[in-house]
Amino acid sequence: MTHRFDIRVYYEDTDLAGIVYYANYLKFIERARTEWVRSLGVDQARLKAEEGIVFAVRRVEADYLVPARFDDVLTVETKLEELGGARITLSQAVRRGETACFAAQVQLVALSEAGRPMRLPAGLRAALAAG
Numbered sequence: 001m002t003h004r005f006d007i008r009v010y011y012e013d014t015d016l017a018g019i020v021y022y023a024n025y026l027k028f029i030e031r032a033r034t035e036w037v038r039s040l041g042v043d044q045a046r047l048k049a050e051e052g053i054v055f056a057v058r059r060v061e062a063d064y065l066v067p068a069r070f071d072d073v074l075t076v077e078t079k080l081e082e083l084g085g086a087r088i089t090l091s092q093a094v095r096r097g098e099t100a101c102f103a104a105q106v107q108l109v110a111l112s113e114a115g116r117p118m119r120l121p122a123g124l125r126a127a128l129a130a131g
Contacts, residue, residue, distance in 0.1 A: 001130075002077050003032070003035070005035045006071070007028050007074045010067070011070055019041070025094055025101075028061075029076055029078075029102075033078060033090065047124070053111070054111050055108050056111050057107070058087070058109045060107075062110055063097040063100065065102060067101065068094070074097075075095050076093070077095065078092050079092075080129070085119045086110045086118055086119050088096075088107070088128065089106070090108070091103070091104070091106075092104045092105075
């Protein structure tokens with residue numbers, strides 16, 4: 001299943017050339033991941049408070065394909081690729097209509113508040129697998 005999240009490009013997202021500044025794609029896909037998890041019924045603040053678990057990005061492989069520009073409406077697509085004991089691998093794409101502007105493979109890890117990897121609880125694992 002693919003989660004979709006729409007974002008409009010604002011002036012603040014662009015560089016002097018009027019195209020989306022490269023680092024802002026990482027912000028776009030971060031927002032989309034947050035909304036993906038939320039859409040699965042996972043409250044990250046409660047997860048931290050009750051289970052002591054937070055998610056951190058371990059690795060990102062990114063490809064900048066076609067520039068997006070001011071006022072474009074983009075769709076971020078997020079798809080679960082792999083669910084490990086403490087690791088989650090996602091593919092994410094930023095599209096303008098049918099045109100892919102940016103693509104990334106993102107590896108997340110579940111961490112304790114002390115920064116150590118933690119296994120995903122069964123309920124959380126089931127919610128993520130369903131999405």
